[in-house]
Amino acid sequence: ALLDTIWNPEGGEARRDALDRLAARARPIAVELAATLLEDAELAPRARTLLAFPTRESLHAALTGLGLASHADGFDLVSSLRDRTDTLWLKTSVEPVGHDHVMTSWKRLTPTLGHWLFEEWPALHPDDPATDDGRLHFMHRLRAFDGTRGLEARLVAEGSWLDVHGLMAFANTLLERAGDETRFVLVDEHSERATVLAAPQEALRALARLALWDPPRA
Secondary structure, three states: OHHHHHHOOOOOHHHHHHHHHHHHHOHHHHHHHHOOOOOOOOOHHHHHHHHHOOOHHHHHHHHHHOOOOOOOOOOOHHHHOHHHEEEEEOEOOOOOOOHHHHHHHHHHOOHHHHHOEEEEEOOEOOOOOOOOOOOOEOEEEEEEEOOOOEEEEEEEOEOOEOOHHHHHHHHHHHHHHOOOOEEEEEEEEEOOEEEEEEEEHHHHHHHHHOOOOOOOOO
16 A cells, blocks of 8 residues: 555655655665655655665664764654654644744754743734734744843744744754754655754754755755
């Protein structure tokens, strides 16, 4: 059933999930299959990872060599580094959208962000008149306070969707100002879901050279 799903050209995200499940349950078969998927735009990044690391042990050894502790049952970058990753459902269907809650939750990935308190000022609805309460059309205001100073980011307002790129940029700005070498990168984004990874900059550069995730979109 997994193989049928993987080969189904109309499968969409289900194809990626099926290949992940196959890699978790029968990695040698997934590696053999990966050699035929290098030209498959949907699955090529996962295929490259499987071919570069045909065993879990080889993947975990590479991560350990970069100073990144991995989980023994991890079969890919995200599951091996799940203490450093967060998967977000980008369409929240709530108002306010909750960018402040995401930033607060990311202190699990890097304690430095726990030094800040976050507050979101939701954007005005496009049909609403301008107000004098600080809210803007088309942009959410996300503010961070550390007890002595405040910083603000303006995030794109698109209904109830999270602006994950704006969130990462703001998190990275706060980390840089605090002298923390950790940075956030987007390692997977499909449909309504995105996964971010937080790790030291040197480790991220090394992981990028190993092509363990899709390159950033333009």
